[in-house]
Amino acid sequence: MFDAEPFTPPQAAPSFIATPNSIISDAKRIIAHIGSIQDGIIRNETVKTATFSSVVLPLAHAEDTRRLESNILCFYRDVSPDAELRKASNEAHQLIIEFDLESSMRQDLFQLYDAIVRKNEDLDPESDRLLKRQHQNFLRNGLGLSREQQRQRFKEIGVRLNQLKQVFRTNQMAKSDGIWFSRTELEGLSKHVLDSLEQENDGKLWLTFEYHHLIPTLRYVKQSETRKQCYIGFENKCKANVAVFNETIVLRDEAARLLGYPNHATFRVEEKMVKTAERANRFLSELRSKLSDYGLRELERLKAVKKKDLGVRGVQTDDRFYLWETEFYKNLLVEQEYQVDQRKIAEYFPLAQVLSGLLDVFELLFGLRFEEFVEEDKKKDIVWHEDVRPFAIWNSEDEGGDFVGYLYMDLFVREGKLEQPFNVNLQPGFSRADGTCHRPSTALICSFPKGQTTRSTLLTHPELITLFHELGHGIHDLVSVTQHSHFHGTNVALDFGEAPSQMLEHWCWNSETLKSLSYHYATSEKIPEDMLQNLLRTRYVHSALFHLRTLQLSTFDLMVHQPSTHEEIKNMNTSIAWNTVRKKIMQIDGPEVLGQGYAWGHGQGNFGHAMDEYDAGMYSYLYAQVIADDLFATGFAPNPMDSQAGRKYRHAVLEKGGSQDEMATVVGFLGREPSMDAFYKNLGVI
Numbered sequence: 001m002f003d004a005e006p007f008t009p010p011q012a013a014p015s016f017i018a019t020p021n022s023i024i025s026d027a028k029r030i031i032a033h034i035g036s037i038q039d040g041i042i043r044n045e046t047v048k049t050a051t052f053s054s055v056v057l058p059l060a061h062a063e064d065t066r067r068l069e070s071n072i073l074c075f076y077r078d079v080s081p082d083a084e085l086r087k088a089s090n091e092a093h094q095l096i097i098e099f100d101l102e103s104s105m106r107q108d109l110f111q112l113y114d115a116i117v118r119k120n121e122d123l124d125p126e127s128d129r130l131l132k133r134q135h136q137n138f139l140r141n142g143l144g145l146s147r148e149q150q151r152q153r154f155k156e157i158g159v160r161l162n163q164l165k166q167v168f169r170t171n172q173m174a175k176s177d178g179i180w181f182s183r184t185e186l187e188g189l190s191k192h193v194l195d196s197l198e199q200e201n202d203g204k205l206w207l208t209f210e211y212h213h214l215i216p217t218l219r220y221v222k223q224s225e226t227r228k229q230c231y232i233g234f235e236n237k238c239k240a241n242v243a244v245f246n247e248t249i250v251l252r253d254e255a256a257r258l259l260g261y262p263n264h265a266t267f268r269v270e271e272k273m274v275k276t277a278e279r280a281n282r283f284l285s286e287l288r289s290k291l292s293d294y295g296l297r298e299l300e301r302l303k304a305v306k307k308k309d310l311g312v313r314g315v316q317t318d319d320r321f322y323l324w325e326t327e328f329y330k331n332l333l334v335e336q337e338y339q340v341d342q343r344k345i346a347e348y349f350p351l352a353q354v355l356s357g358l359l360d361v362f363e364l365l366f367g368l369r370f371e372e373f374v375e376e377d378k379k380k381d382i383v384w385h386e387d388v389r390p391f392a393i394w395n396s397e398d399e400g401g402d403f404v405g406y407l408y409m410d411l412f413v414r415e416g417k418l419e420q421p422f423n424v425n426l427q428p429g430f431s432r433a434d435g436t437c438h439r440p441s442t443a444l445i446c447s448f449p450k451g452q453t454t455r456s457t458l459l460t461h462p463e464l465i466t467l468f469h470e471l472g473h474g475i476h477d478l479v480s481v482t483q484h485s486h487f488h489g490t491n492v493a494l495d496f497g498e499a500p501s502q503m504l505e506h507w508c509w510n511s512e513t514l515k516s517l518s519y520h521y522a523t524s525e526k527i528p529e530d531m532l533q534n535l536l537r538t539r540y541v542h543s544a545l546f547h548l549r550t551l552q553l554s555t556f557d558l559m560v561h562q563p564s565t566h567e568e569i570k571n572m573n574t575s576i577a578w579n580t581v582r583k584k585i586m587q588i589d590g591p592e593v594l595g596q597g598y599a600w601g602h603g604q605g606n607f608g609h610a611m612d613e614y615d616a617g618m619y620s621y622l623y624a625q626v627i628a629d630d631l632f633a634t635g636f637a638p639n640p641m642d643s644q645a646g647r648k649y650r651h652a653v654l655e656k657g658g659s660q661d662e663m664a665t666v667v668g669f670l671g672r673e674p675s676m677d678a679f680y681k682n683l684g685v686i
């Protein structure tokens with residue numbers, strides 16, 4: 001980390017001073033401003049006069065400027081400690097989305113774009129891509145439909161789908177239900193988790209179905225019955241969302257058919273790397289055929305551990321293996337056969353030390369400098385909560401030494417904050433109308449438990465991976481250089497978007513990196529060699545089951561978005577479909593074998609990915625993993641700390657954002673199209 005006298009960035013950091021009233025009025029002001037620019041263009045231009053410079057460019061500049069404010073207005077809803085602010089932010093988000101939807105359906109604007117496309121102007125590649133992408137968006141929003149009645153119906157569907165998305169999210173974020181358990185029933189949970197639970201007078205403890213309760217429960221609680229109740233509780237956590245989910249997939253199917261696509265999946269994937277639904281289906285079925293047997297073999301190992309465990313405890317059991325047993329026995333197997341205890345490992349990875357080491361890795365690889373704000377500066381309204389750590393990022397001297405952007409880390413769990421880790425762009429980068437460059441701001445959001453004063457926050461190895469992964473998105477966002485914010489950073493095809501972060505996870509399995517990051521919270525010692533080697537040996541243990549789980553979600557996702565007829569989707573019982581697909585792919589038993597049928601749980605009610613952006617896109621995680629493994633094997637495997645490879649990767653891949661076809665970006669680094677070999681090789685499948 002850089003510790004010389006801090007430089008002053010050439011661009012002020014964004015401020016976080018919104019009030020519930022200002023959020024709404026700012027959103028309205030932004031919308032009115034963009035609307036007036038659109039109207040001005042319509043007044044002044046005709047299909048004869050319209051050009052890229054007179055129509056597309058001013059709108060692109062307006063879009064760039066608006067994102068400087070609108071991303072932040074919509075950000076409060078995920079992180080603000082103030083419920084009123086979150087509510088206002090949600091409303092602002094809604095207003096902006098509705099406005100965007102209206103804009104993307106403006107017939108008058110579409111006619112101008114349509115005329116410009118036909119004029120075939122000589123544009124730079126990124127501007128040409130912007131024009132064609134936006135023109136295509138108009139078509140994808142129904143403006144090519146010949147009949148007014150069809151356009152009207154399409155619009156109604158869009159509005160309704162947007163409402164459903166909001167309802168789904170609200171239900172997901174609602175306070176979770178839970179169960180009262182005795183301490184005996186919770187045996188195995190750490191003192192830290194037990195102490196955090198609400199307690200009743202009779203000594204019972206309240207365990208919710210939130211992830212920070214669910215995961216330790218499934219992993220450590222000894223009594224199978226407790227885990228079972230929690231698992232089933234979690235799968236039914238958002239039952240109210242079933243109807244929302246069902247209505248959504250029916251409407252999506254109707255909309256896709258209106259546009260002339262055979263189904264929603266075909267409509268969604270045409271803009272992704274995979275391009276066709278057939279290819280996405282083939283990708284999944286090939287993976288399944290390769291991974292199925294490996295999954296079964298992993299299950300057999302888990303069953304053996306279970307048998308031994310219950311034998312020692314003198315508990316009677318059947319020969320089955322249940323959903324609520326996987327996490328527990330995966331953990332036990334790793335503890336017993338590899339002597340890996342995540343809680344012991346965590347003692348070597350206190351968050352503060354890991355972060356500083358992790359930034360060192362990124363500095364060296366990508367030619368960056370991270371400069372944390374001093375306490376004094378933090379008071380100047382530049383954070384949304386006192387826990388947030390802001391950084392100014394600079395290029396290293398050999399990369400030019402100039403300013404790169406701002407990074408914020410908001411790492412601790414907090415009421416009202418989204419629980420899953422994510423990275424989000426707060427302000428995009430782009431070229432201003434005067435040719436100067438606006439640099440981005442990005443935020444890394446995690447929900448690690450906050451350490452007590454005597455004991456700092458300690459990261460398990462999976463949490464360490466999460467940190468690398470999310471910061472990977474952050475770096476992608478920071479080092480991207482594009483003309484238009486539309487293509488900035490992680491605004492790439494969905495089935496490529498995870499690849500840069502998944503690639504960085506490889507560093508979490510590199511013994512040198514892990515050694516350099518480790519620092520025992522009490523003794524300051526490095527991680528012992530045998531503990532490290534044992535951890536590294538577990539890398540691909542349960543990998544098939546892990547990927548099969550993603551495959552299960554992806555298969556369900558593509559299935560509900562690819563019915564052969566509209567009637568089929570209208571009549572589908574998605575709860576039965578959810579559990580049937582799960583059983584078929586994971587080959588693990590659930591309550592259905594205990595006489596409860598296949599409608600016992602409603603996991604689709606909590607399948608937020610399929611409601612938001614990842615619809616017909618869940619396969620992207622696997623698709624991007626294949627690319628990530630290839631990028632690492634080709635560029636970094638011989639020497640992960642090769643800064644030359646790091647720079648090449650930064651400039652050939654990360655810098656491009658979505659400004660060119662993602663396949664061209666990948667080929668630009670690999671020198672060829674990606675292959676599945678590295679992925680399969682890692683798993684030991686070939």
Ligand SMILES: [Zn+2]
Pocket residue numbers: 469470473498501
């Ligand atoms: Zn990610």
